Amino acid sequence: MPAKPRLNICITCTASHADAQTDPRHGKQLFDRMTELCADQDLPFDLRPAECLNNCKSGCSIALNGAGKWGYVYGNVDPDTMIDDLCDLAQRYAESEEGIVAWRERPESLRRNVIARIPPLD
Template sequence: MTTKPRLNICVTCTYSAADGKSEPRDGKVLFDQMKSACENRDVPFDLHPAECLTNCKSGCSVALNGAGKWGYVYGNVDAQTMIDDLCELATKYAESENGIVAWRERPDSLRRNVIARIPPLD
């Protein structure tokens, strides 16, 4: 059995680093909305809450990773406007051989939101 790639969503993120006290946290709202969006879809990735991605200055953050794939961290993800685009990106990531989704194939709203690209372990 092959493990699905994972979309990790930071549930402790806030849209503004200055706020930091909103409850529920914006990242938790993003996770919950993404979970609802994926519930009735057969998505090729697992959804996972992450306590902190240490990217606090870049709003809500997510990380994509999978066995033998390059990993990516994206920031400034908006729960109100980017759910469908995030699902599309995670699907393209999961379906890629090495985790690399060409810039032009990424949803417009997420193209410039890459914070880091991490080489695969194997």
């Protein structure tokens, strides 16, 4: 059985709307909230913390990747308002054959947040 695709959340990010860093950082808060939301669900993706996605100018960032799938980096993810949309996006990504989720099928709050699209290794 192939490994599940991953939703990687940068836990060192500071939200783009923040005046200063928080403790814990906004990215860590996002990861913790996603972990809590996903705890009782059998999701088609794994949730992983990432130390840094090197996308600091774009606030809280996440990366989606999976074997044989296009990878994506999203920025400016709001840890207070985008939790459900992020879970929806990750589910659609995991269920897609090549990792491509059509723009109109993405949650509206995340449609314009793509920073990069990375070709699959396979």
